[in-house]
Every structure is written in C-alpha cells, then in structure tokens.
Amino acid sequence: MTERPLSGLDAVERGPLPSDLGAAPSTTSIEGESDHPSVAALEGRFGSAILRHSVSAGDQTVVWIDPAKSLEILTWLKEDAGQLYDMMSDVTGVDYGNGRPVEVVYQMYSTTHKHAIRLRCPLPLEALQIDSVAGLWHSANWLEREVYDLFGVTFNGHPDLRRILMPQDYAEGHPLRKDFPLRGRFSRAEQTRRALAQDVERFYGTEELAHGGTPQEVAARAERADIAEAEG
C-alpha cells in the first residue's frame, strides 16, 4: 500500500497549526534610500522616530514609526506643503500573537501629490496606547473606535471612544486579539442570556433615536442643525 495522499480532512483532524509560532512578522526593511519622496523627508525631519521602511505588494511604501511621536508625524504629513496627505483611507490594527507588539496601521493618500503611504506603529502589549488622529481626519473617528473595540488599543484624545461593532456592555474582551478564544470566553448559554438582556435603545444616542419621524420633520431638523452650525 502506498501512503494515502493528505486531504483537507486530515487537516481538520490535526486541528489548527500554530502558524504564528516562530514565524516572525514581516521585518524586511530596505536600507538606504527609498523611491518614495515622503520617506526621505520623514527621515530628515524626524530622524530616529522613523524606525525602518519597506515596500509591500510591489509599490506600497510602508514606514514604521515610533508611536510616541505618531501624532507629531501624522500632523506634519497632513499639513506640510510637500506632503498634504489629506485622505485617511484606513486605520486598522494587527495582532501578530505570541506577545509581539500590536501594530496600528495608517493608510493615507495625498490627493494633491498623488502619493499613498502606509505608517505602522508597533505598540507593546503592556502599553496599548496611542494618540488619536480623529482631530486631523474625521474618517479616523470610527476607524479608531473599531481598532479600540477589536484590539483594545486606547486612543488618547479621541472624542468618543466607545465600542462600535460589539455591544457596549460586551465583557469578553477584544475579539481580534490572538489570545481571544474563537468561540468567546463565556458559554453559549451565558452569551445568549447576556444578548437578550441588552437594551436595544441603549445602542443609540438620544440624537440618533430622534431621527425618526416623517421626511418633512427630518428635513426640517437637518435644516435647523445646518443653520445652528453656520451661526457657530
């Protein structure tokens, strides 16, 4: 008998392989100059706060930065005339597991200079804190809430740091962390009991609940809000 070839079912019986054991997250970095004009400018201005840089997927420049200086660097990238990264496409997080740092990832684009850049801030698990950039890009507001919800990273200075996907009173932790069990920490019975005990109205603020009514009422309310905003 020749040995039977492995099938997908064998993998099911074997269970999940601890694929992250030993394999380090991508640490490849390019020494010396980068083609990307922002990288040289960042290194010239911030020096040691720029940890390393690399190119991902062919043409995506990635720069690792010191999280302590992240707000300063991001403010400069948005406001400096040579950079003008005015679009924050994505803020997300990566947990590589095994106690390695959680990385907060900023994906930005400059509509003036037609450049994209990706910044990554490694945060040690003991201090999952970073400055919020919601004041610079409004789009970062909900994206940072998502990273807070799923990874437990605290964004200092965020105007409204609440959970955004999981229920407000979710007590099992931050689900996308590698130390989070796939099926949650509580039993299914406890999860069901907690789910049904939720007060559905509490998901929404009073302002959001007031959005009901006839289209005329909603339009009138929006108009009043616009006038109030214009008057300051």
Added chain:
Amino acid sequence: MGLGDLLPGGGTQKSEGGLGMFGSGSPTFLTTKIDFVINWGRRNSLWPMPFGTACCAIEMMAAAASNFDLARFGMERMSFSPRQADVLICAGRVPYKLAPVLRRIWDQMPQPKWCVSMGACASSGGVFDVYSMVQGIDTIVPVDVYVPGCPPRPEGLIYGLMMIQEKIREESFTRHFEHRAEDPALVALAKANEAEIVGLTGPFGNSTQQDKLSEGFVPADVRAEDPSA
C-alpha cells in the same frame, strides 16, 4: 380557487337547469367545519415578516419576485411591520447583537404566528461557529420549519412555507391555546433553557479544536525569545 372547490362533496354540483351554485335553484348557504374555514383562510393568506440579514434574503426576494411568485400562496404582501405579520422568515445569520431585535419582533407579532428559519446560519450558526454569532435562532424564538441550504433556492423556501400551510391545516380552533400558548412572562427571554442551548450549540467540525489555540496566554519565555518583540 373558490371555497366551493375545496368543500367535501364539491358544493359545485349543478342543477339540472345547468345553473351554478349561486344561481336560482341552488342552495344559498354552505355548511362546513369552523376549523376547516379558519385554517383555509389562514394558510392561504400568510403574510411574511421578512427578517433578512444576509444572502438568504436575496433568495427570499427571488422567491417573492415574479419568477417564483409567492403571491400564488397568498403571500405577496411582505409585511414590514411585525404587527401585521403571520410568519417570520429569518433569512440569514443573526449575531448576538441582533438577537434582542429578533426576539422583540417575534414578541410584537400577534398570534397565530409561525417562524421559518431559512438557511444554515439561521438554523445552526452555519460556518460561523464564532464568538459573535447566535448558534441557531431556535435558542431565541420557537421555529416551526427549518429550510436547509446555503442559501436555499427559492423552491426550498416555498416548500418550507408549504409545510407551514400543511401544519396550519392540522390545527384546531378549539385547541388554539394548546397550539399557540404564549406566556407573557417569557417575553424577551430565550426560547431554549441553558441545558438546551449547551446541547444545541456544541462545537463541531474544526471548531472543536479551536479553543486549544486560545488557551492561556503567551508564556514569558516565548515572548523573550522573539527577535521582533
């Protein structure tokens, strides 16, 4: 199809003059069982409450559209208000955050009411054996018919709804409270008790192994050895 077509004995016998049942010389009244009339009316005018959360809802819409035409069964009026609905069609996955919403919609529907669990995710959680997903809506609300499939084809949903019609045919007006008893004290509570939930939602397939990966936290020595840490 008129009521007369369904009655035992037909009720459509024509008199010698060739006149129909409502013509002169025919009986102007019918006798039948109240159960028969009530069940006939109920099963041919089921108004669905669509609770579509995922791809199953697309198939549900296809079932309602002209090709498959739920209107043939008296279900053309999708009731987007639970107060005027008879049958809840839960089409798609239900996360725990949505569970109280589903339960409240079920509580708001007036009796008599029925529930169809459409597709693998609504019936058992499907492939989503994860922290966020209800493992079968029968833990939340009572389910009359499960339609298997991922997603089921419109024929599958129609067959499920026809099974509801068959179920209604067997019900009796005099035993209404036996069929449809509902305790107001149980409003907004889970349908299944804790032991039932544990039995219904046990890990299966690859997920039986998944807890192992997550056990405990990373030992300090692994963390120290890691060059990138």
